[in-house]
Amino acid sequence: MTPRITVDLIERVKPTVEACLGDAARRLPGLRHADLRLEVVEGKWALAENGAPKGSGEDERLALGVRVLAGERTVAPGYVGLTLGAADLTELERLLRDALASAYRRATFNADMKADAREKFGPLGEALADTRLAPVEIRRDTVGAVYRVDPRTVELAEMVRYATDVSREVAAAASAVKYNWISTLTQLSRELFASTEGALIDQAFALTQGACAVVAVAGQASLDLHDVLGHQRGWEILLEGVEDPLVRFPPFREFSVALAREAAELAAAPPLPSSDREVVVVTDPHYNTLVSHEIIGHPVELDRALKMETAYAGRSWLLRGLGEHQVGRQVASPLVTAYSDPSLPGYGHYTYDHEGTPARRVVHIDRGVFRGFMNSRQTAAIFGGEPNGHWKATGASLVPLIRMSNTVFDAGTRAPEDILSEVDHGWYVAGHRTPSIAESRENFRISARRVYEIRNGALGRLYRDGGIMADSRDYLMNVDAVGSDFRLYPIPNCGKGQPMQTKKLGNGGPTMRSRARLAGSTRPTAVPGP
Known part of the structure; x- marks a missing residue:
């Protein structure tokens, strides 16, 4: 059975990631710096249009990014980025090592080309400076996501029902509203950053969003409005809204109905x-x-x-x-x-x-x-x-x-x-x-x-x-x-x-x-x- 991609993967691969970076730093001549990013996202979404369900889905995504700075005569960067799937999980260590090696080859090639150009173009070539990184404090830290309703626990059928109900209420908000589109999203992501400097940072984020688009018609005038609410929180924000000193919005249902009524009022207004x-x-x-x-x-x-x-x-x-x-x-x-x-x-x-x-x-x-x-x-x-x-x-x-x-x-x-x-x-x-x-x-x-x-x-x-x-x-x-x-x-x-x-x-x-x-x-x- 093919293993699933989940955010828990980040915890399991930390020792492997650090080992791969350590090996690269020891083995690869001229390597000045390497860092690696690994990200997992588990998300769900639902769409409705004019009071009817339009689409829904859930997926898990895994991605990898590597940066290497290397070179002898001059220093240049090399990058590798990969989008991975569940079938890659059993080969993840090999993929990490291959990505580091490939980024290193690109960096050394770029460095050689830069050095050749510097020599060829004389004073003009002095503009091709080494790639340097300003120093920062190196951290090892874990930052958790904030939510009350875990995005992974929200049933997709519930999301479809909710989006459809909101769309129906928007359609009924004003007779001038001729079209509406509702989108909802909730997801949990987790990112790992590690470097040859010794950084190891594990950050997780919850994110939930609702989007509403409406078209209203009055006489010969039509007007479209689109707006979004969202926060780095769980599904609860769409149902309850947010009352923060800096971030405030009503429940998504009220937010969307208000947008529809605003569109209807504006469609009847004269142009500026x-x-x-x-x-x-x-x-x-x-x-x-x-x-x-x-x-x-x-x-x-x-x-x-x-x-x-x-x-x-x-x-x-x-x-x-x-x-x-x-x-x-x-x-x-x-x-x-x-x-x-x-x-x-x-x-x-x-x-x-x-x-x-x-x-x-x-x-x-x-x-x-x-x-x-x-x-x-x-x-x-x-x-x-x-x-x-x-x-x-x-x-x-x-x-x-x-x-x-x-x-x-x-x-x-x-x-x-x-x-x-x-x-x-x-x-x-x-x-x-x-x-x-x-x-x-x-x-x-x-x-x-x-x-x-x-x-x-x-x-x-x-x-x-x-x-x-x-x-x-x-x-x-x-x-x-x-x-x-x-x-x-x-x-x-x-x-x-x-x-x-x-x-x-x-x-x-x-x-x-x-x-x-x-x-x-x-x-x-x-x-x-x-």
Whole structure:
């Protein structure tokens, strides 16, 4: 009988993993560093559409990733990634040793090619430096998952019934709702990281998610909305919701019905006009979740800033070169502070990243002054600074990238209702939808779920199909009020890299006030004034 893949495998293979790494360090000449990641995921999912079950499944996944730094004349990396199945369990030790040997061969070949190029191109070749890792504290630790209902114990039939019931309630929420799609997921994963430096880190994570998409029609207008709730917890969060100081949402059933009613209301609203000038905008925490993601999070990923993904994803306006950057310079209003913090709860929480670095908060903007980037050990060695634990991969078979943890705008001191009441005429921008961002993140256009006109400090007419656009720096410099109502939201699908890695993480912030142009679905016009 073929053995099953379960998270318990991680405990059993620890001695084997350490033995394989030790043998490689002793046998392979020129090997400077090796690390190995092994990941097991046990998950279940269910889908419903328009009140009927659509699909369901459960699976177990096993993946392996190896990194080796090696070379004599110069040092370069070599990587191996494997997706494994149950039939591979009896051959796991051989596969580990083969992966280490293959990564070593790739590293030495890359090192030889790099050394040849350095000699061939003279002064230009000096840019081909050794691959180095900044030092970190070496840990041996075990971190358990947090849940009340173990994802492995949830019956698939129960998940199908629940998703179908939610879909039926969404369909009945408003006559304008013509289509809905419901997705539920619950899983338990366990990761092992080990290195020739002596690290041995065992981390487990529970994750449960609910997603709802709806389409509402009113007259000639149709409107679609999609939103997600989720947490690193068990199935209980969909049934009961979460009431955490930073992460709060209702039970998934109520969440989905509310989204359907919002879509119906918006479908009947007029489209937002575009403006031909900047206007006062007050943005809510949900909208600022995507703003923090797009104009703070991505441009402060140091691999991106160092142009390691320029051809595919772009660069960062915060760094043009090693000697030309914004560190220490004012890039925002003194009211703006932004940071990434893996210790916060939610999708972006973890204790160690995928090279064993203890994760910690890194401040990007401190009262308007740019302070630094998310990094990895390699990019910290290039740019300087202490590694802060943001090298993460979607799966063990993929090479990690610098990724957001919980990247947010910090809370201010103002009551959100006071921020709004001070506006004689402006626009309240609530709920995020879709981003459009410049190549170096120097300007943005992000659409909202709802936009209200503000008159004399009160919300007025509701508009659909619009958002705001601005130069990133100008927008941040114009912030003149920051609320105390900080919220953290899950982002289920941040894409980066080739091949594409889709990662779950956290973003958020409080209510904020600034200036921007309205980006609506009608032609630019002089929008109504006070």
